[in-house]
Amino acid sequence: MRLFSYLSVCLTVLAMLAGCSDDSERGSKQVTCPPGQTLNPIFNTCHANSGGGNLDTGGGSDVDQDTSTGPGPDTGGGQPDTGHQIPPDTGEACEANARHCESDSMAAVCVDGSYVKSTCPQGYLCRRGHCEATGCLANAVRCTSNTQYQVCLASGEFGEATTCADGKACVAGQCVGGCSVNLKEKSNLGCDYISLRHDIVNPPFGGAFVHSVVVSNPGNAAANLVVTSPELPNLSFPNTRVEPLSSLVLDFPNTIPVNTAGVSRRIFRIASDQPVIATQFAPLNNPGALKESSDATLLLPVNALGSKYITLGWRGLSPRGGYVDIVAASPGTTNVTVSSPIKLNGGAAGSVAAGGTTVFTIHANQVLHLVEDQGFGASQPSRDVSGIIVEGTQPIAVYTGATLVNIPDGPDALAAGDHIEQQMFPTNTWGTTYLAVPFKSRAAADFSIFRVLAMEDATTVNFNPAVTNNTSSTVLNRGQYFEFRSALAVEVTADKPIQLGQFMIGGEINPSPGDGDPAFVLPAAIEQFRDDYVFLVPAGYRRNFVTIVAPSAEQVVLNGSTVDASQFQSFGSGAWKYAIMPITAGIHTASSSKPFSVLLHGYDSYISYAFVGGIILPE
Known part of the structure; x- marks a missing residue:
């Protein structure tokens, strides 16, 4: 694995900890990067060589997270840079990308063969080895019933429930109008x-x-x-x-x-x-x-x-x-x-x-x-x-x-x-x-x-x-x-x-x-x-x-x-x-x-x- 600068590794691990995935998650098969790009071993994606600067985490789209946790947009991935520093690793041998929660506010992830720990930023809790937002992301939509939905406000809280128009049902945060349109979500x-x-x-x-x-x-x-x-x-x-x-x-x-x-x-x-x-x-x-x-x-x-x-x-x-x-x-x-x-x-x-x-x-x-x-x-x-x-x-x-x-x-x-x-x-x-x-x-x-x-x-x-x-x-x-x-x-x-x-x-x-x-x-x-x-x-x-x-x-x-x-x-x-x-x-x-x-x-x-x-x- 190629090594990034200390700051790059810090940001990489924090970005990964903010994702949404499972305990004891193992690394996926690595890809081969083209010349001029470097493999991010946590996301398993390629990025332009940063020369020691901040690693671009790519927002929420690159985060290694569950393919779907249910209807509505994912409110747990792609968190902003917190500036937190990662303490030295624990020295405990581990498999790449394995992760767990040390406590509600402390996450641990395996990087380069050893666990490193990070304190979750304010507004986040450790869940399944990741720092997850306790609120919601602005403009995220969720169904609150079969016919109503809520939109996340800038404050990080969901607003009042809105009722779908007549003849429509709320599915995956969308009001679906009958069977004349394609259902965007596959479900029962x-x-x-x-x-x-x-x-x-x-x-x-x-x-x-x-x-x-x-x-x-x-x-x-x-x-x-x-x-x-x-x-x-x-x-x-x-x-x-x-x-x-x-x-x-x-x-x-x-x-x-x-x-x-x-x-x-x-x-x-x-x-x-x-x-x-x-x-x-x-x-x-x-x-x-x-x-x-x-x-x-x-x-x-x-x-x-x-x-x-x-x-x-x-x-x-x-x-x-x-x-x-x-x-x-x-x-x-x-x-x-x-x-x-x-x-x-x-x-x-x-x-x-x-x-x-x-x-x-x-x-x-x-x-x-x-x-x-x-x-x-x-x-x-x-x-x-x-x-x-x-x-x-x-x-x-x-x-x-x-x-x-x-x-x-x-x-x-x-x-x-x-x-x-x-x-x-x-x-x-x-x-x-x-x-x-x-x-x-x-x-x-x-x-x-x-x-x-x-x-x-x-x-x-x-x-x-x-x-x-x-x-x-x-x-x-x-x-x-x-x-x-x-x-x-x-x-x-x-x-x-x-x-x-x-x-x-x-x-x-x-x-x-x-x-x-x-x-x-x-x-x-x-x-x-x-x-x-x-x-x-x-x-x-x-x-x-x-x-x-x-x-x-x-x-x-x-x-x-x-x-x-x-x-x-x-x-x-x-x-x-x-x-x-x-x-x-x-x-x-x-x-x-x-x-x-x-x-x-x-x-x-x-x-x-x-x-x-x-x-x-x-x-």
Whole structure:
């Protein structure tokens, strides 16, 4: 690494400390600078040689920060030169660019192999190893509700809330006017969704179930829906109008389940003239005794879909294993390349050998149903569909699931099963920090199972606190996952993008047998957090809970009331807190001044559900 003058290093470190990133963040791959320019090892960018003068930090745009911390402009990056001097380094060996907080007012960053410390300037606090502004940047805009926004004043405080014009909703600090304009932000808010009736275990445990999609309208103008299916040309619904700040339940027929390997047109499309939110339930409400099978998934709008995915799932039970459903969302022909560690059966469309790659061709509104095909029986147990790489020549929707699972499986399997289903997130939207908070405990022996999936080779993943077998760090290659069990909240960080999956274990938990069953959800990375949510809690479940994870210093408003600080617990590095609270069935709202997460889950007799309340999908 080339050395700058002492003043240049001071300004460089202060600029980096003012950014917004994660604890224990590691350096990215270095670039090669052209002649006459010098590499800034902190920002990993090139600058003109300064000859010992002040280093140009480039304002906020060059700061190594999270790709997105939620809707609205970033108020934490690119701070002015404070003139503070950096004391001598501590001499503690460290990895380049690693950072942490010594205290609320002191940040430490690794420069040239040793930690150096700096006192945060007035108006800043150390958060996740960076000095972050306690106020806001002038002219920054944030949504305070689904229909209101605030603008930051020159004083560093947000002004009075302003209401969007009729027919518009506030998204990422902008008043969005219906679906006639492109949504600038990719999130779970959109105008076009794809729904499938995924494969569920045969009767009596689910064969006759309908699946439902709850469409919520966060705006102040009514949304009109058009629901179609290429397989059911006469499909109709008695009501397709969603009033402002309300939800509508669409119950779909169970006549076209996607349960046969191959290509079909067994999908549903939900189009809206206003931005809406869609959550799929299978089924929506508790179906009752001897019919216990349910799960839920947040649906992604078509504008938020990607072309590259790596799947995560769980092992299905014989005689039917896990599956992957791939839908062509764009007009024309889409070629889909599938590389799988296990054998997959695609019926007449072809198959994928274990460790092999196959290219499939599907057309608009067709679904390719690939089924795990390892063979069954005591000597050939089924395998889950995790680590399958799926790439399309156009945007595609990808879902995984299993008709029936026991979680956990193997020698400690619990005798209570359920189906699972989940829509996958494109790999270009994954994050590097996840906050793994277990589901509400049902008994002293209860725990959640988490899987961390890697997008790239040589991905280092850190756990705070340490997890299974006292593991505090592990290294994964592309498509590999690390599984751990925990009854405690864990901060999970990585030096490259990862995906976190969370699994609810079966209901045979002493001393509370029969309460809940397996469920599967993809918690949001902190880069995917929103600052406002609208969600529906299904009816008929004996116990429903909301899990809220927020920055440690922030307040969260739930249904118009601030959540009491006593509800929260700190964990990990101390930068985050979580609360798990009972919640009633019906429509709810949540908001905060900074991005946070909402996850819903519920239990009843051998039945359960789990889904995230919303998500931002940064690229």
